[in-house]
Amino acid sequence: MPKLWNDTIETHRRAVREATLETASRLVAQRGLRAVTMSQIAEETGIGRATLYKYFPDVDAILRAWHEREINHHLEFLGRVRDEAGDPARRLHAMLEAYALMSHETRGHHDAELAAFCIGTSR
Numbered sequence: 001m002p003k004l005w006n007d008t009i010e011t012h013r014r015a016v017r018e019a020t021l022e023t024a025s026r027l028v029a030q031r032g033l034r035a036v037t038m039s040q041i042a043e044e045t046g047i048g049r050a051t052l053y054k055y056f057p058d059v060d061a062i063l064r065a066w067h068e069r070e071i072n073h074h075l076e077f078l079g080r081v082r083d084e085a086g087d088p089a090r091r092l093h094a095m096l097e098a099y100a101l102m103s104h105e106t107r108g109h110h111d112a113e114l115a116a117f118c119i120g121t122s123r
Contacts, residue, residue: 017055019045021066024059033063074102 023045027036036059042052056062078095085094 013055016045016047016051017065020047020052020055020062021069024062025066028063077102 020041024036024041027040027044031040038052038056038059039049041059041062042049045052056065078098081094081098082091085091
């Protein structure tokens with residue numbers, strides 16, 4: 001296959017995956033963790049259920065992928081903050097300040113039900 005075609009397919013797959021994760025996150029915030037179904041996610045994302053099942057086997061897999069993506073974004077952010085600071089004391093201060101800001105900004109976005117789900121599925 002030509003490289004352009006592979007890039008196009010990969011770009012499409014990433015876009016579908018990201019749209020799915022964003023939709024699931026929004027639906028969980030609106031309806032609650034256990035009230036969201038694959039059908040709702042597919043409909044809101046604008047893809048067929050069969051297509052959604054090609055990407056994720058169930059809602060739990062979508063939520064785990066979303067959680068992993070969010071954690072990776074936080075770690076990348078903290079890494080950038082660390083790399084921009086100078087000596088070790090400034091790095092520590094900058095990272096603690098950045099972590100506190102992230103914690104404050106995400107308060108209320110992750111309820112206890114979601115936290116318990118994510119902890120339970122990591123075992």
